[in-house]
Amino acid sequence: MTQNQDIVVRLATVLARHTGNQKELACPVRGGDDLMTLLEDLDGHYAGLKTMICASREEIIDSINVYVNGDNVRYLQGLKTPLKGGDVINIIPAAAAG
Amino acid sequence: MIVDREESHFIFVVPKAHVHHGYNYIRHAGKPLTNKEYLQYWGKWVFFGDSEKLSDVARRMDPFVEEKAIPAAKYDREIIDAFQLGECVMCVYCDFRQREDVWDILSTIGVTDKMWVFEKETMERWMPGGHLLEKWIEGRQLSPGEAEKVRADAKRTFEKMFADEDAEFKGVMQ
Numbered sequence: 548m549t550q551n552q553d554i555v556v557r558l559a560t561v562l563a564r565h566t567g568n569q570k571e572l573a574c575p576v577r578g579g580d581d582l583m584t585l586l587e588d589l590d591g592h593y594a595g596l597k598t599m600i601c602a603s604r605e606e607i608i609d610s611i612n613v614y615v616n617g618d619n620v621r622y623l624q625g626l627k628t629p630l631k632g633g634d635v636i637n638i639i640p641a642a643a644a645g
Numbered sequence: 646m647i648v649d650r651e652e653s654h655f656i657f658v659v660p661k662a663h664v665h666h667g668y669n670y671i672r673h674a675g676k677p678l679t680n681k682e683y684l685q686y687w688g689k690w691v692f693f694g695d696s697e698k699l700s701d702v703a704r705r706m707d708p709f710v711e712e713k714a715i716p717a718a719k720y721d722r723e724i725i726d727a728f729q730l731g732e733c734v735m736c737v738y739c740d741f742r743q744r745e746d747v748w749d750i751l752s753t754i755g756v757t758d759k760m761w762v763f764e765k766e767t768m769e770r771w772m773p774g775g776h777l778l779e780k781w782i783e784g785r786q787l788s789p790g791e792a793e794k795v796r797a798d799a800k801r802t803f804e805k806m807f808a809d810e811d812a813e814f815k816g817v818m819q
Contacts, residue, residue, distance in 0.1 A: 557758060559693060560731035610776055617690075617748070617759035619766075637760050641776055643730045644691055644762040 552576070552632035554585060559639040566593045576632040582613065583626040585636070600638060601626065612641045646711070647703055654725075658703050658710050658718040670716040671814055673740040681810035684765045686741040690751060692758040693732040696723060702735060705754040715739065715747050736762075773800050 553573040563570045574585055583604065590597035602608045605626060613620045614637040620628045630636075646664060648657040662668035669677045671687060678687060694702070699720040709715045721733035739747045744761060770777040773796035782792045806815075 612760070612762075614760045617761050619761070635759065637758055639691075639693075639760065640730055641770065642780060643693065643732075643734050644760070644767065644770075 554580070554630050554632065554634045554636065556585070556589065556636045556638065559637075559643060561640060562599065562638055565596050565599055576630075580630040581624075581626070582615070582620060582628045582630060582636070585630060586626070610641050611638065612644055613638050647707060649722075654722055655719040656700070656703065656722055658706055658715075660710055660713060660717075663717070669813070669816075670713070670738075671816065672716070673742055677813045678740070679811050680807045680814050683814035684768075684807065687738070687814075688741055688744070688761055688763040688765075689736040689738045690744065690748060690756070691734060691736050691760045691762050692756055693730070693734055696721070696733050699733050699735045702754060702756060706737070706751075709750050709754075714750060716743075768803060771799060772803060773797075 553575055556572040556574060558566060558570050558572070560570065566572065572589065574588060577584075577588075583601075586597045586600060600607060600611050600613065607613055607620070607626065615623060615628055615630065615634055620626070646659065646661045648659060648664060660668055660670060663670055671678050671683065673682070673686065703718065703720060706715060706718060710717060715737060716739050718735060718737040720735035724731065724733055737747060737751060741761075741763070748759065767777075769775055772778065778796065778799055782795055787795065
């Protein structure tokens with residue numbers, strides 16, 4: 548994976564209602580990105596998306612799971628998890644995780 | 646083999662030896678996990694799709710489960726409305742220490758979404774106050790008394806299940 552690739556965000560069907568049913572979004576890398584800056588960026592295009600995912604600037608809503616390259620960000624650095632080009636982010640309702 | 650029993654919400658992919666000879670697939674490096682190891686290492690790759698797509702993945706996965714390269718999997722027979730996901734879920738189980746090998750196989754049979762969930766996380770969500778148990782209670786519109794009984798039963802079940810951390814893990818009722 549190179550720094551030039553986009554960051555890919557995949558949303559579970561139920562969450563894609565907030566993005567006009569787009570389940571996959573490609574986000575350009577700006578440098579120094581972390582999960583929160585990416586969500587703020589997306590929220591500029593899809594209003595309300597961030598509040599659906601974040602309880603605050605530090606916390607993700609309990610009923611939502613966010614994965615970066617397969618790992619739940621609660622085991623990484625939460626909303627401060629650094630991102631790079633080529634990363635794949637999955638956002639799902641926690642209820643879906645078994 | 647694919648175990649599809651109408652009375653179960655889930656369709657399972659498990660080794661024949663599990664069905665016919667009681668083989669415990671919850672193991673790592675040839676050894677069954679203890680309760681403590683289960684909580685520390687056991688988990689699953691989770692992904693979504695309609696039931697046709699997941700049935701197709703199950704058929705392709707079955708030979709790998711039979712040769713024990715993948716321990717086991719299960720998927721929803723139909724969408725669970727209460728969870729408002731809008732898709733069926735497939736869980737492919739393995740030990741954390743084996744997960745990249747299992748993922749390599751999954752990626753060759755068409756799985757693209759990569760989400761790892763520890764079983765411990767799922768269990769915590771089915772404990773009293775956990776999101777899944779509370780959703781389940783809400784979906785069944787239980788009275789406060791019935792809901793309390795369900796919470797107490799869940800707590801008792803989990804406590805009993807993990808009382809001896811060095812004992813071999815024997816599985817969870819589905």
